[in-house]
Amino acid sequence: MHTCNHPMTNEEFERIKEEEKAHLREIRKLRTMAKQLRAKRSVQAALERMLDGSREVLDTHDEMVRRLAVETARHEARLDLALEDTPPPPADARAADGDPLEDLDDALLKARARQLLERMTAAEAESTTDDASGAEPPQPPATDPPPTDPRAADQQGDEPPPRKTLGRSR
Numbered sequence: 001m002h003t004c005n006h007p008m009t010n011e012e013f014e015r016i017k018e019e020e021k022a023h024l025r026e027i028r029k030l031r032t033m034a035k036q037l038r039a040k041r042s043v044q045a046a047l048e049r050m051l052d053g054s055r056e057v058l059d060t061h062d063e064m065v066r067r068l069a070v071e072t073a074r075h076e077a078r079l080d081l082a083l084e085d086t087p088p089p090p091a092d093a094r095a096a097d098g099d100p101l102e103d104l105d106d107a108l109l110k111a112r113a114r115q116l117l118e119r120m121t122a123a124e125a126e127s128t129t130d131d132a133s134g135a136e137p138p139q140p141p142a143t144d145p146p147p148t149d150p151r152a153a154d155q156q157g158d159e160p161p162p163r164k165t166l167g168r169s170r
Helices: 010-085 091-097 100-131 150-155
Strands: none
Touching: none
16 A cells, blocks of 8 residues: 655645535535425325315216216106196196195285285374364375385384484484
8 A cells, every 4th residue: 555645735635625525515516306296295295185085075976976967867757658648637637736835925015015004094084183273184195115025014003213413313
């Protein structure tokens, strides 16, 4: 072996030092790239798992929709067959049957008519007492359209709601 006894010059030392720094930078760069690659693979694996789960859910959904369509077709076929075998009800039975919603509408109309009649008789009674003074007879109050909600008829009273301004009644 050959040993050199000559001392290392500053230029040689700086050159070796710079080479080592470059080598360490390359190692650091490679480690960073490896870390990024592992993170990328992890994200890709998670995405693939999500896609597989989504595919399974979609496949299950499609299968359930298909089964529902088949079951609906069977039920419709049974209903059609049952309707073909059943004779239509007589005309007088259909008229006597009555729709419960129509009965409810009729009851509401009758209630509104009674309320209107009571208002008109009350207004007429007031007008007979005012006629002695020669005033013009008041017109019957305008009627509201019948409410569609049965509870609305109960909530409407003979008096209009009091008008309010800034918390005080007028």
